[in-house]
Amino acid sequence: MASPMTARVAETTSKPDAIVEVRDICKRYGDLEALRNINLEFERGKLTTLLGPSGCGKTTLLKIIAGLVPSTSGEIRINGKVVTGPGPERAFVFQDFALMPWATVLRNVAFGLELKGVSQAERHRVAKHYIGEVGLNGFEEKYPHELSGGMRQRVGIARAFSVNADVLLLDEPFSAVDEQNRRKFQEDLLQLVEKERKTFLFVTHSIEEAVYVSDRIVLLSPRPGRVSQIIEPNIDRSAAPDVIRRDKGYLDVVEEIWQGLRQYAE
Numbered sequence: 001m002a003s004p005m006t007a008r009v010a011e012t013t014s015k016p017d018a019i020v021e022v023r024d025i026c027k028r029y030g031d032l033e034a035l036r037n038i039n040l041e042f043e044r045g046k047l048t049t050l051l052g053p054s055g056c057g058k059t060t061l062l063k064i065i066a067g068l069v070p071s072t073s074g075e076i077r078i079n080g081k082v083v084t085g086p087g088p089e090r091a092f093v094f095q096d097f098a099l100m101p102w103a104t105v106l107r108n109v110a111f112g113l114e115l116k117g118v119s120q121a122e123r124h125r126v127a128k129h130y131i132g133e134v135g136l137n138g139f140e141e142k143y144p145h146e147l148s149g150g151m152r153q154r155v156g157i158a159r160a161f162s163v164n165a166d167v168l169l170l171d172e173p174f175s176a177v178d179e180q181n182r183r184k185f186q187e188d189l190l191q192l193v194e195k196e197r198k199t200f201l202f203v204t205h206s207i208e209e210a211v212y213v214s215d216r217i218v219l220l221s222p223r224p225g226r227v228s229q230i231i232e233p234n235i236d237r238s239a240a241p242d243v244i245r246r247d248k249g250y251l252d253v254v255e256e257i258w259q260g261l262r263q264y265a266e
């Protein structure tokens with residue numbers, strides 16, 4: 001088969017139907033310059049991955065977009081509106097994501113809807129749907145301490161999906177998931193991207209994972225965090241997962257990104 005996956009470096013970040021706009025974002029923590037002049041746009045129905053060495057500011061950027069951390073300068077717009085704090089059109093799963101330990105899986109997943117005042121019957125219906133989507137059927141009445149780390153992350157993902165936000169911010173959501181489930185999860189994530197037409201911002205340390213799931217990969221360089229390169233893997237999603245993972249085009253993009261990042265390896 002002709003390789004369908006020729007990566008190309010995007011020429012422009014200007015997208016007409018951008019939902020999330022990141023404009024000249026700079027962030028300092030005291031003397032530390034965490035992010036410098038970040039300009040990015042994110043479209044509906046697309047998954048963009050932030051990739052870069054530890055400490056380059058991926059979580060910081062996601063938290064600024066979430067409205068949880070203020071930027072030092074610049075602005076974030078969601079659907080054209082400047083962000084001043086968290087909002088219902090954004091949902092997130094963070095690295096240090098905490099579930100409510102006193103609440104069952106079902107209640108944790110339904111919690112965002114509970115906050116919105118959705119009736120119990122309706123929020124349980126929605127929550128159960130996403131509990132199924134992340135493969136946790138039968139665990140509705142368990143408590144977080146009864147789950148593995150990977151299962152807890154999946155509860156976080158189900159919760160983020162349940163609130164029906166336009167924008168999903170996923171900070172290393174699969175880091176506690178073992179390799180065989182991780183691949184399954186990557187495939188599930190792709191299905192959700194296609195079905196739900198939301199805007200996904202994803203962070204991972206895995207280059208293979210980034211190339212497999214992303215429409216676009218933003219490489220960040222550290223100290224201060226800056227956009228160093230934007231890569232569009234151009235994956236043919238109609239191909240079977242094992243065909244994609246063995247495709248020369250796919251493997252070439254993985255290698256190209258590794259070459260770009262190896263200078264930061266310790």
Ligand SMILES: Nc1ncnc2c1ncn2[C@@H]1O[C@H](COP(=O)(O)OP(=O)(O)OP(=O)(O)O)[C@@H](O)[C@H]1O
Binds near residue numbers: 034056057061095
């Ligand atoms: N609350 C904070 N106070 C002070 N410095 C911070 C704070 N949060 C992050 N930093 C610093 O900002 C820089 C970027 O951190 P951040 O957590 O955004 O990186 P990251 O790319 O997500 O790293 P990792 O891949 O390890 O998760 C780091 O140097 C970090 O030490």
Ligand SMILES: [Mg+2]
Binds near residue numbers: 095
């Ligand atoms: Mg981080």
